[in-house]
Amino acid sequence: MTASVGADPGVVGPYLATVLGDPRWQQVDVSLIAAGMSNLTYVVTPAGGPASDAVVLRRPPTGAVLATAHDMGREHRVISALAGTPVPVPRTLHLCTDPEVLGAPFYVMERVGGLHVVDELPAGYADEPEQRRALGDGLVDVLADLHTVDPAAVGLADFGRPEGFLARQVRRWTTQWEATRDTDRPDLDELAAQLAASVPETRRSGLVHGDYRMDNCLLDPDVPGRVRAVLDWEMSTLGDPLTDLGMLFVYWPEAGEERGVALSAVTTLPGFPTRAQVAERYAARTGADLGDLSWYVGFAYFKFAAILAGIVARSAAGAMAGKDTTGYAEKIAPCVALGRAALTTGAV
Numbered sequence: 001m002t003a004s005v006g007a008d009p010g011v012v013g014p015y016l017a018t019v020l021g022d023p024r025w026q027q028v029d030v031s032l033i034a035a036g037m038s039n040l041t042y043v044v045t046p047a048g049g050p051a052s053d054a055v056v057l058r059r060p061p062t063g064a065v066l067a068t069a070h071d072m073g074r075e076h077r078v079i080s081a082l083a084g085t086p087v088p089v090p091r092t093l094h095l096c097t098d099p100e101v102l103g104a105p106f107y108v109m110e111r112v113g114g115l116h117v118v119d120e121l122p123a124g125y126a127d128e129p130e131q132r133r134a135l136g137d138g139l140v141d142v143l144a145d146l147h148t149v150d151p152a153a154v155g156l157a158d159f160g161r162p163e164g165f166l167a168r169q170v171r172r173w174t175t176q177w178e179a180t181r182d183t184d185r186p187d188l189d190e191l192a193a194q195l196a197a198s199v200p201e202t203r204r205s206g207l208v209h210g211d212y213r214m215d216n217c218l219l220d221p222d223v224p225g226r227v228r229a230v231l232d233w234e235m236s237t238l239g240d241p242l243t244d245l246g247m248l249f250v251y252w253p254e255a256g257e258e259r260g261v262a263l264s265a266v267t268t269l270p271g272f273p274t275r276a277q278v279a280e281r282y283a284a285r286t287g288a289d290l291g292d293l294s295w296y297v298g299f300a301y302f303k304f305a306a307i308l309a310g311i312v313a314r315s316a317a318g319a320m321a322g323k324d325t326t327g328y329a330e331k332i333a334p335c336v337a338l339g340r341a342a343l344t345t346g347a348v
Contacts, residue, residue, distance in 0.1 A: 059106035114218030129271025138225030144285035147241035160238030162205035210235025246296030260334035301339030
């Protein structure tokens with residue numbers, strides 16, 4: 001996929017020049033950031049201008065998608081609302097709800113400088129175990145900060161329906177799995193049924209990111225443990241915050257584990273806190289009761305399996321903008337096994 005697909009510079013430039021009131025944007029360079037498997041992210045720079053002038057444009061995938069999973073207005077709204085809270089987010093600049101401009105709604109935000117860690121830590125960054133522990137703790141602390149934000153105080157009292165959230169989430173991701181079913185997977189169907197039959201009582205409600213993990217954050221290159229921005233808010237809502245903690249565990253492998261699921265092994269490096277230590281710190285910061293944590297972990301693996309199946313299906317349909325999805329299908333069965341283990345044995 002070329003950078004212009006989904007964000008034609010000949011359209012983006014004049015549009016930004018008008019809505020931002022700045023003729024520098026009349027001509028722009030657009031580059032697609034090759035990260036993320038859902039919404040598309042572009043860096044837009046005034047032609048001939050320095051990289052420091054760049055902004056970021058977010059839009060849904062160019063192929064057929066499930067509309068509720070790619071709501072630009074919701075993503076723009078939550079980021080805008082969190083400005084000024086302890087949760088670090090980019091500054092939003094513009095929301096376009098007219099699909100005639102780029103074929104879908106999109107928004108523009110400031111570009112935040114920082115490290116985007118996916119598969120490995122950059123050389124010279126967090127080399128010492130103490131620094132890696134600080135990095136892990138910092139990620140947990142930001143999640144705790146998000147979950148202690150008062151939605152009403154930031155204008156998000158109507159951002160979701162906390163009542164019945166967990167049951168609806170199980171139904172939603174079951175429906176999404178059925179809508180993007182890549183092949184027959186009876187074990188995944190059984191996991192969905194197990195979750196629906198054992199939904200715990202929600203003890204706390206608040207803002208939920210929906211996919212919080214290290215590579216959805218930009219890290220301070222000079223201070224391990226400081227997060228400069230939390231990104232990818234497309235699944236955010238009001239609900240049970242422990243769904244975020246359960247999902248974080250999916251992305252948090254430990255040294256010596258062979259789970260067949262992780263997309264990154266960064267947290268297996270010496271110094272990173274274990275999942276048990278993550279849970280302990282989170283509970284201390286939020287006061288949350290983690291007695292039902294194994295259900296949330298089981299649900300997270302189910303949700304991740306449904307996401308992977310959706311990615312595989314969209315990739316087969318040519319709607320993944322050239323992203324490499326090699327090996328994703330092979331991770332679905334291990335997800336299901338780990339999810340069922342969490343429900344039956346309490347393994348987290």
